[in-house]
Amino acid sequence: MSNKQGIKRKVVFTIVSDIELLADRIITDAVRNQATDIHIVPRRNDTLIQIRLTNKLIPRLCLPREECDRLISHFKFSANMDIGERRRPQSGSILYEIGGSLMGIRLSTLPSNNTESLVIRLLPQQEQIPFSQFSLFPSMTRKLLALLKHAHGLIILTGPTGSGKTTTLYSLLNETAHMFQRSVITLEDPIEKNYDTVLQVQVNEKAGVTYATGLKAILRHDPDIIMVGEIRDSETAKIAVRASLTGHLVLSTMHTRDARGAVYRLHEFGVNWLEVEQTLIAVTAQRLVELTCPFCKDECTPFCHSYNRWKRASVFELLSGKNLCATMKAAKGEKNAIPYRTLKDVIRKGIALGYIKESEYERLVYDEETS
Numbered sequence: 582m583s584n585k586q587g588i589k590r591k592v593v594f595t596i597v598s599d600i601e602l603l604a605d606r607i608i609t610d611a612v613r614n615q616a617t618d619i620h621i622v623p624r625r626n627d628t629l630i631q632i633r634l635t636n637k638l639i640p641r642l643c644l645p646r647e648e649c650d651r652l653i654s655h656f657k658f659s660a661n662m663d664i665g666e667r668r669r670p671q672s673g674s675i676l677y678e679i680g681g682s683l684m685g686i687r688l689s690t691l692p693s694n695n696t697e698s699l700v701i702r703l704l705p706q707q708e709q710i711p712f713s714q715f716s717l718f719p720s721m722t723r724k725l726l727a728l729l730k731h732a733h734g735l736i737i738l739t740g741p742t743g744s745g746k747t748t749t750l751y752s753l754l755n756e757t758a759h760m761f762q763r764s765v766i767t768l769e770d771p772i773e774k775n776y777d778t779v780l781q782v783q784v785n786e787k788a789g790v791t792y793a794t795g796l797k798a799i800l801r802h803d804p805d806i807i808m809v810g811e812i813r814d815s816e817t818a819k820i821a822v823r824a825s826l827t828g829h830l831v832l833s834t835m836h837t838r839d840a841r842g843a844v845y846r847l848h849e850f851g852v853n854w855l856e857v858e859q860t861l862i863a864v865t866a867q868r869l870v871e872l873t874c875p876f877c878k879d880e881c882t883p884f885c886h887s888y889n890r891w892k893r894a895s896v897f898e899l900l901s902g903k904n905l906c907a908t909m910k911a912a913k914g915e916k917n918a919i920p921y922r923t924l925k926d927v928i929r930k931g932i933a934l935g936y937i938k939e940s941e942y943e944r945l946v947y948d949e950e951t952s
Contacts, residue, residue: 600655603648608686610641611703612679617743619701623649623693633743635871635893636944653690653699660688667697674771676706685773704773715752717870717894717931724899725749725865729757729806734862735825737812739837744867745895746834747773747810753832754779754808763805768795770810784810792817800824809833818850825860839924840864840900844912854913861909863901866924869893870931870941896931898924 607630611619616632616639628649630642644652654664660673670691677684685704690697716722728736738746751774758765758778770784770792780802782795790798792809793816799807812818812833825831837843843864847857872892874881881892900908904921911918925946931937 600648600651603652604655604659607642607652608677608684608701608703609679611701612684614639617703619703621649621653621699621701623696623698628652650696653697656688656699656701657690660686662688662690668692672771674773682706685775687771687773706774715749715895717872717896717936718927721897721899724901725753725897726756728863728901729753729761729830731830731862733825733828733830735822735831735833735860736862737843737864738832738834738867739840739843739864740834740867741836743869745869746867749865749867749895750808750832750834751776754806757806764803765806765808766799766802766804767808768792768799768810769808779808780804793820796820796824800827800829804829806830806832811835812850815850818847818852822847822852822856822860826856831860837866840866840898841908841912841918844905844909848912854909858906858909861905863899863905865900866898868896868924868928868945870896870928870937870945872936873938894936896924896927896937898922898927 607619611632614632614634616634618633620629620631620633620638622629622631623646627646628644629640630644631638631640633639657664657671657673660675662671662673667690670689672687672689674685674687677686683706685706687702687704689700689702691700713719713722716725738749740746754765754767755776755778757763765779767779767781768784769781772781772783775781782790782799784790784792784795792811792813796807796809796817797820807821807824807829809817809821809831810833812821812835821831821833835843835846837846841864844857844861847861848854870893872894874892900921904919907916907919910916928937928942928946932939932942
């Protein structure tokens with residue numbers, strides 16, 4: 582081997598090592614700050630690295646444009662994504678080990694006018710929220726657990742991205758696997774947390790395992806409870822409803838603004854009203870709210886011993902029983918909907934009791950009177 586070839590290989594190895602070190606430093610910094618997401622945003626002359634803390638994006642680093650391209654390629658290569666493809670969105674996932682703990686990382690690329698951007702969702706694998714501390718109000722925890730006693734039916738969790746729907750599903754499944762000793766099978770894209778108590782199936786469209794084909798195969802695998810990562814199209818909605826009609830309890834998520842919206846969305850997907858009435862047990866709408874610090878009341882100072890701790894909790898809007906029946910009749914135009922406790926009411930209660938910051942009401946509640 583000539584000296585020139587040796588020098589060239591050494592330079593390439595040094596560049597790769599530097600990119601690996603930079604990637605590790607970005608992930609480690611985000612984990613130490615208890616961030617939920619990392620945003621790598623290309624700009625005209627440089628690249629901005631941001632992390633999401635609670636509900637705010639905090640700038641952490643600026644990189645040269647060419648260094649950003651190598652960094653995104655490194656993450657894509659680690660997640661078995663197509664490095665050469667930059668014209669279409671891609672997604673992938675990998676497992677990272679940081680300080681002896683496993684961290685699941687979900688990657689999503691998006692083409693933009695300035696090459697492509699990358700968002701990384703951080704998913705701690707060994708962090709499990711006790712079910713008793715799951716909801717801000719314990720009465721809602723008991724109601725959610727009572728829903729799992731049904732032998733068949735459909736339960737839908739709604740809310741925007743990052744509201745904690747998947748964490749809720751995992752907690753419910755983990756609890757039911759221990760308490761009721763049922764066979765639980767999940768169908769996810771991607772698998773965000775690995776659990777030994779449930780059988781998890783990864784959606785792989787290239788291999789022909791879509792939500793629709795995966796659900797058909799799962800039905801032949803003798804499950805008691807099926808968890809579908811997301812109902813996102815007509816075919817998945819119809820198969821999920823059929824699974825619940827044939828004696829299975831189906832849990833899934835859907836992107837709607839409130840619980841009532843899921844009823845209308847099922848009808849939009851082509852599920853007839855009779856099947857909705859026969860299968861739908863409950864719909865929840867969920868939000869993550871920022872709690873007030875008992876010591877500082879407002880933003881924590883660096884001297885507060887609870888600084889940088891996880892200070893969020895889930896609040897729920899639950900639509901079930903008579904309220905759900907009345908909502909379905911209202912959706913068909915048969916009668917007017919009856920009022921029930923919405924997210925707006927729950928957040929107001931939390932603020933009145935001093936648990937939730939007042940600013941959360943303006944951030945989370947859509948008030949039609951002020952629009």
